[in-house]
Structure formats: C-alpha cells, structure tokens
Amino acid sequence: SQQGEEDPQALSIQEGENATMNCSYKTSINNLQWYRQNSGRGLVHLILIRSNEREKHSGRLRVTLDTSKKSSSLLITASRAADTASYFCATDAGAGGFKTIFGAGTRLFVKA
Amino acid sequence: GAGVSQSPSNKVTEKGKDVELRCDPISGHTALYWYRQSLGQGLEFLIYFQGNSAPDKSGLPSDRFSAERTGGSVSTLTIQRTQQEDSAVYLCASSLLGPRNTEAFFGQGTRLTVV
Numbered sequence: 001s002q003q004g005e006e007d008p009q010a011l012s013i014q015e016g017e018n019a020t021m022n023c024s025y026k027t028s029i030n031n032l033q034w035y036r037q038n039s040g041r042g043l044v045h046l047i048l049i050r051s052n053e054r055e056k057h058s059g060r061l062r063v064t065l066d067t068s069k070k071s072s073s074l075l076i077t078a079s080r081a082a083d084t085a086s087y088f089c090a091t092d093a094g095a096g097g098f099k100t101i102f103g104a105g106t107r108l109f110v111k112a
Numbered sequence: 113g114a115g116v117s118q119s120p121s122n123k124v125t126e127k128g129k130d131v132e133l134r135c136d137p138i139s140g141h142t143a144l145y146w147y148r149q150s151l152g153q154g155l156e157f158l159i160y161f162q163g164n165s166a167p168d169k170s171g172l173p174s175d176r177f178s179a180e181r182t183g184g185s186v187s188t189l190t191i192q193r194t195q196q197e198d199s200a201v202y203l204c205a206s207s208l209l210g211p212r213n214t215e216a217f218f219g220q221g222t223r224l225t226v227v
Contacts, residue, residue, distance in 0.1 A: 033215060033216075035218075041201070041220045041221050042116075042203065042218040042219055042220045042221060043155075043203070043205075043216075043218040044218070045215035045216065045217070048215055088154065088155065090216075099145070099157055099160040099168055099170075099171075100145065100157075100160075100205075100216055101157055102147070102154050102155035102157070103154055104153060104154035105154050
C-alpha cells in the first residue's frame with residue numbers, strides 16, 4: 001500500500017498563481033522529500049525536510065511538515081508554465097526506514 | 113558518470129520473452145533502488161540495495177522478477193516470461209547513503225512495452 005498519498009490528484013492554475021499540494025503518510029518517518037517529474041521519465045529532487053523540522057524554503061518552494069497529523073504541503077509561489085509537471089512526495093518508510101516510498105503524485109498544469 | 117544511466121531507454125519485447133534492464137548508478141553511491149511506474153501512476157517500489165547488505169526485495173511483484181547488483185555498482189533487473197501487464201517505465205535511482213539521509217538521483221528510465 002502507498003505510504004504517501006498526494007492531494008489533489010490534479011491541479012490546474014494560471015501562471016502567477018500559487019499552487020499548493022498536500023501529502024499524507026501513515027507511519028513514522030525520519031524525513032520527507034518532494035520530487036518533480038516531467039514527461040513521465042526521471043524524477044528530480046526538490047527538497048528534503050527532516051522530521052524535526054517544520055518548514056523549509058528553497059527559492060519559490062515552501063514545504064511544511066506536521067508530524068502530529070502525518071502530513072506535508074508543498075507550496076509553489078508565483079507559478080510559471082515551466083512548473084507544469086507531476087509532483088511526488090516520498091518518505092523513508094518500511095521496517096528500519098530503509099527504502100523510499102513514493103505517493104501517487106499530483107499533476108500540476110500551469111496555464112500561460 | 114555524472115548521473116544515473118539506464119539502458120536501454122526503450123525496449124519492445126514479445127510476451128513470454130525475458131528482458132534485462134541495466135542501471136549504472138552514480139559512482140560512490142551505496143544505495144540503489146528500482147521502481148516501476150505505469151502510465152499516469154505513482155512509483156511502485158520494487159527492490160532496494162544498500163552496500164553489502166541483503167537487498168530488500170519486498171516490492172518485487174512475482175518470482176518472474178529478480179535483480180542483482182554486482183560489485184556494489186551496476187545493477188540489472190531481469191523479468192522472465194514477460195507479460196503485457198509488465199509494460200511500464202522502470203526507473204532506477206541511487207543515493208549516497210540510505211534514504212534517511214540523502215536524496216535519490218534518478219535515471220531517465222527504461223520504457224518496457226510487452227506486445
């Protein structure tokens with residue numbers, strides 16, 4: 001079963017607007033990561049947040065983590081058409097935390 | 113190499129044939145993962161190698177799937193007697209340490225089509 005579940009499954013916004021994606025997970029984690037995927041091929045790492053962190057920024061990206069609710073959010077500010085992609089959260093789930101498990105992803109479409 | 117390299121990038125095979133997919137991780141990375149992604153879906157964990165430890169094979173969907181990692185570097189994923197439901201993109205990733213500490217770097221994947 002999926003450890004991470006992203007919400008919404010798909011999101012369509014206008015260029016310049018902010019995009020917020022959410023991720024919920026089931027078991028305790030050491031860290032949570034967000035990845036981006038273009039055109040159904042390789043994923044690119046965006047940001048990693050550790051379980052003792054609550055918020056992290058990287059350029060136009062802002063990630064929050066609420067371990068009490070087992071959830072995380074990814075905010076992309078001032079979106080651009082080039083941000084159109086699928087976004088996945090991943091956690092170090094499993095016994096001993098020795099594998100990275102991905103959610104089903106959120107498809108973001110930014111209209112120019 | 114500079115990144116994770118996978119070959120072939122595309123593979124079309126007939127149902128019932130065996131296929132081998134190759135992954136060259138980033139030099140020095142101790143962890144290597146294989147995932148499968150069907151069209152429009154998320155990544156399905158298949159197998160994880162960490163150093164010289166026994167691999168975590170808990171994600172392999174059937175005994176037709178196997179993987180090995182030779183010398184702690186190159187990995188091959190073998191699918192025997194391929195079925196149409198095996199059609200997917202197979203993604204390999206490596207990381208410097210385990211998932212608790214570092215990000216994973218992905219290859220561009222092998223798109224497998226079973227006809």
